[in-house]
Amino acid sequence: MVNAQPFFSYERSRPDRMLTILMTAFALSMVFFGFLADAPTNILQGLRTIILSPAGLISDSLAIGGLGAAFVNAGLVMLFSVIMIKLCRLHLNGTSIACLFLMAGFSLFGKDIVNIFPIIIGGWLYAKVRREPFSRYLYISLFGTSLSPVVSELMTVGTENSWLNFIMGLAAGIIIGFILPPVAAYTLGVHQGYNLYNVGFAAGLIGMVLVSISESTGRTVQPHLVWSTEYTIPIAIYLYLMFTLLVFAGFLLNNKSFRGTIHILRHSGRAVADFILLDGLGVTLINMGFIGAVATSYVLLVKGPLNGPTVGGILTICGFGAFGKHIKNITPVVLGVVLASFLAVWDLNDPKVLLAALFSTALAPIAGQFGWIWGIVAGVIHSSVVLVVGTLHGGLNLYNNGFAAGLVCIVLVPLIEAFRKEDDE
């Protein structure tokens, strides 16, 4: 008699199969939501518009192509990423979840199903040159699609010489994907894992170099703002439903209880904090759903809209709920941004400030490792730095907050460690 394992079986020690199902379901839910929101013909037209439009910060895909097209794009990008991970024979874990939600989230404002490919091809080439399997560099390549606006910027420039533009965009993307792995490996050591968006920091530096070269050739790249405000209610319903389902799934997988959830708070969040491997899938899903809902509520509380960029921020927080973030370490950093708003010239629901609050959670490990006071300080500093550094890369690095967070870490972490009481010898 053959013991066949049911397709939906779940082994606590091997969450890969269940995670594959959940992530695929989430991606398909985005596609389904997109088709619920708009007619297929509009979605196709919207997708075409998204692909052919410049994608630098801040380009809300909902405003560019419509709600339906934006969510279909995001769902397809996430689905493609799941397929890539499985083709590379990697098991899904906390790193993968963070990566997948990042891909989905940023596909609502900048990434699309075309402009991500050249960078991934570049990463594949890098692996080939080093004679190593691409699976080693897949995550870096996927994270590295933060510079996909460079591809779009070159491919969509002007209407003449379109084949030349296409080749230039392709070449630029491949070069970026090729040089990113060693740069990202180096920058990780600079901030010691206290910036969860390390590739954002590396991409920011590369973007800065690219923009500098571009300006030397007489071509200026500037950030711009495309921002929708009319889709808040349907998106809120979708997000709260998804996060509730995540929590429910976690509850079921955790032997129908919330036991152990509080233990996740003991982690500082500094890389490598894979909650799935450290605490189990059930507890992690509960954490993800919870902080995703909290992030959504924050946006609504400060009267901000739910649109491409803000949902991107929310999904990033949710995804990193499997890799470093929890309510105890993200709260101080966000609080820092909120406190800074009382002294600053901007409001909490200004687009860039709203995104700063959501993405400042990259610095959650500082709060987790060094305490709430330093977490608040990190948030205060980050809120100002991020508003300025975007011009350095012309808005071409989607993980601008990761770039800013890296700079904050370089200054703050050595200071904190210098003032900490030394352990007795």
Add this chain to the structure above:
Amino acid sequence: MNSMQKKMSKISDELFSFLLKVGATHINMDIQKKTEGYFLTIKSDFLPENRSHVEKIRKFLNPEEHDEGMEEVFWQIAGLGCSGNDSEMHLVGQMLDSASVDISDDNHVTLKLFKKRVI
């Protein structure tokens, strides 16, 4: 130094930091480089009150699944910053191909670790 050697250096750094944190006063390390890979043996004492921390690393150094994607992304931070936390041991576990942790009643630990050479 190639990346393999750097990774071994990082693994040693991280484990040394951990052992010093749990109160080691006498640490012996032996590394052998063979055709199939690197064999690292570390013997150390520790303070009795830190026994639970030492026992925890059994789980981290022998993860159920190895993720080479994660290793490649994060290995550079092994040995840096505050050490001895779960996350650091977890990273070391992802960088190793096998590990055995033997803890004696007289508060000594022997770690036998192996990392395959990639040719």
